[in-house]
Amino acid sequence: MFYKDLILMLLSMIILLICILISVAFLTLLERKV
Numbered sequence: 001m002f003y004k005d006l007i008l009m010l011l012s013m014i015i016l017l018i019c020i021l022i023s024v025a026f027l028t029l030l031e032r033k034v
Helices: 002-033
Strands: none
């Protein structure tokens, strides 16, 4: 159970980081277009 919780935590953290990176890239692209 402990390992499962650890893996879930790591996965959620990775997904969060990816979402942040995508939002930042999207914002920079929008700023460049304007």
